[in-house]
Amino acid sequence: MPELPEVETTRLGIMPHIQGQRLREFELRCAKLRWPVDSALIDILPGQKLKSVLRRGKYLLLAFEAGHLMIHLGMSGSLRVVDGDSEVGKHDHVDLIFEHCVLRYRDPRRFGSIHWVEGDIEEHWLLAKLGPEPLSEGFDGGVLYKRSRKRQIAVKNFIMDTQVVVGVGNIYATEALFKTGIAPQKAAGKVSRARYDRLAEEIKVVLASAITRGGTTLRDFVGGTGEQGYFALELLAYGRAGEPCVQCGTALKTEKIGQRASVYCSKCQT
DNA sequence: AAATTCTCCTGAAGGC
DNA sequence: TGCCTTCAGGAGAATT
Numbered sequence: 001m002p003e004l005p006e007v008e009t010t011r012l013g014i015m016p017h018i019q020g021q022r023l024r025e026f027e028l029r030c031a032k033l034r035w036p037v038d039s040a041l042i043d044i045l046p047g048q049k050l051k052s053v054l055r056r057g058k059y060l061l062l063a064f065e066a067g068h069l070m071i072h073l074g075m076s077g078s079l080r081v082v083d084g085d086s087e088v089g090k091h092d093h094v095d096l097i098f099e100h101c102v103l104r105y106r107d108p109r110r111f112g113s114i115h116w117v118e119g120d121i122e123e124h125w126l127l128a129k130l131g132p133e134p135l136s137e138g139f140d141g142g143v144l145y146k147r148s149r150k151r152q153i154a155v156k157n158f159i160m161d162t163q164v165v166v167g168v169g170n171i172y173a174t175e176a177l178f179k180t181g182i183a184p185q186k187a188a189g190k191v192s193r194a195r196y197d198r199l200a201e202e203i204k205v206v207l208a209s210a211i212t213r214g215g216t217t218l219r220d221f222v223g224g225t226g227e228q229g230y231f232a233l234e235l236l237a238y239g240r241a242g243e244p245c246v247q248c249g250t251a252l253k254t255e256k257i258g259q260r261a262s263v264y265c266s267k268c269q270t
Numbered sequence: 271a272a273a274t275t276c277t278c279c280t281g282a283a284g285g286c
Numbered sequence: 287t288g289c290c291t292t293c294a295g296g297a298g299a300a301t302t
């Protein structure tokens with residue numbers, strides 16, 4: 001499932017192939033994503049040159065001359081650079097046909113989205129309320145500490161709240177909490193400043209490390225040109241329920257916290 | 271305001 | 287082997 005490292009891996013993978021190219025055709029096979037894809041894009045996009053490929057949170061931003069195409073991969077989405085004559089799969093909903101290659105959007109569960117935004121992209125309603133980028137200077141333990149005071153919400157849900165910080169999904173929240181020894185169900189308002197300093201640092205380390213390894217391949221995640229990610233090999237908690245904790249040997253527990261599966265060590269995480 | 275529940279969807283996994 | 291049920295899961299919307 002694409003989290004920030006997977007989205008960044010995708011961005012880095014597709015950018016060199018499509019940046020600077022002019023779009024020839026926007027082929028929309030299935031507009032029924034999380035929100036309906038605007039069919040006017042079929043007329044709007046062709047002829048425009050792609051200036052750059054950016055990212056905000058888990059949103060990919062294709063900066064064209066007249067605006068941004070904002071793409072979210074949802075749960076199961078992927079973007080691949082393919083040949084024009086490559087076979088179209090069942091869940092290949094959109095093709096961006098450039099001069100020299102095709103950018104293909106696939107999303108079996110259709111939880112993703114595609115929006116066209118003219119004007120200031122940061123003011124778009126999906127981006128306007130987002131918290132800081134986790135790998136930026138603007139994100140640190142102080143931010144987490146300040147925003148969490150008096151909050152009863154579980155610390156795991158707190159760091160997964162996109163208004164607090166973007167890009168921390170279930171996998172990396174689970175890992176960062178395990179590595180810092182914080183129990184995921186602990187009330188956010190009761191976590192100390194010192195522990196938030198460590199948590200923020202660990203979130204940065206875990207995300208940066210995952211980007212370096214090309215993301216985490218679970219099920220069928222692949223990068224922009226089809227390669228697998230290797231971070232799954234380093235997961236210490238996520239997906240290891242029942243297996244021994246690497247630090248103390250206790251069997252890892254799994255518990256639903258806010259509708260999400262959470263794996264943790266009841267001995268090491270307090 | 272903050273917290274919780276609901277919703278979209280389909281592939282994968284488990285049960286029998 | 288195969289059909290049926292359950293579940294995962296990002297994140298905005300609706301509800302309490």
